[in-house]
Amino acid sequence: MKRITVKTLQNMKDSGEKIAALTCYSYQPAKIMDQAGIDLILVGDSLGMAELGYETTLPVSLEDIIHHTKAVKRARPRAFIVSDMPFMSYNVTPAATLEAAGRMIKEGGADAVKLEGGKISADSAKLLVDNGIAVMGHIGLTPQSVNKFGGYRVQGRSEEAAAELAAAAKILEASGVFSIVLEGIPAKLAEEITGKLLIPTIGIGAGAGCDGQVLVVNDMLGMDPEFSPKFLRRYENLYERMLEAFKEFSKDVKNSTYPSAEEEY
Numbered sequence: 001m002k003r004i005t006v007k008t009l010q011n012m013k014d015s016g017e018k019i020a021a022l023t024c025y026s027y028q029p030a031k032i033m034d035q036a037g038i039d040l041i042l043v044g045d046s047l048g049m050a051e052l053g054y055e056t057t058l059p060v061s062l063e064d065i066i067h068h069t070k071a072v073k074r075a076r077p078r079a080f081i082v083s084d085m086p087f088m089s090y091n092v093t094p095a096a097t098l099e100a101a102g103r104m105i106k107e108g109g110a111d112a113v114k115l116e117g118g119k120i121s122a123d124s125a126k127l128l129v130d131n132g133i134a135v136m137g138h139i140g141l142t143p144q145s146v147n148k149f150g151g152y153r154v155q156g157r158s159e160e161a162a163a164e165l166a167a168a169a170k171i172l173e174a175s176g177v178f179s180i181v182l183e184g185i186p187a188k189l190a191e192e193i194t195g196k197l198l199i200p201t202i203g204i205g206a207g208a209g210c211d212g213q214v215l216v217v218n219d220m221l222g223m224d225p226e227f228s229p230k231f232l233r234r235y236e237n238l239y240e241r242m243l244e245a246f247k248e249f250s251k252d253v254k255n256s257t258y259p260s261a262e263e264e265y
């Protein structure tokens, strides 16, 4: 079993094979994803909402990301593991950026780190790449800027904003990132950016023209019935299925039908 590397991902773009990516925060789902052939596992800071109950990604700490990256890493997946640099763990000082990314790689076991932002993050990306760290960019609807955007709004709709995003993608590519996530931008713009870059793009809410797609695992499994953005395809309805299972268990315990004689020692 050959592990996926930045080279594999680049070859996939070059040969036109799409990259399938999912977020993951724990050991057992990572093992299952790997068995399913997922190419890239993202220990995203969506962890904050999906697993830790925060309203945004902003409170997620470096310790949180390292802890969950370790759990994913213990699954020893063939998939390439990318971990999100938490809000304010980069772009503050070069030394802090390097230290945070270094810990994510050394302690967490990530293969690469991801940071949000275009031009503003290019120097941090270059610093990390120059120090031997594989870096993924992330532009468009970058959730760490939710307060600046005034909500989770599609970005790059105006001509000016689209040109700015296209320029940001080129700047990040020049800084040495191996791939860029395009989130929440018009499909046509994502396709244009993808066509202009040599490195692969991974889209979420950015249409079919990207080199790959990523979804938040809890969302694609239908864990939250309230969350249904247009781009989301639900592959399961785990909310309903878990609710039913928990109700059944509770009923069986209260009726004394669990455990049965066969379930006793």
Ligand code: KIV
Binding pocket: 023, 042, 043, 044, 045, 046, 047, 084, 138, 181, 183, 204, 214, 216
């Ligand atoms: O944190 C995350 O899950 C992400 C993806 C949505 C790309 O950054």
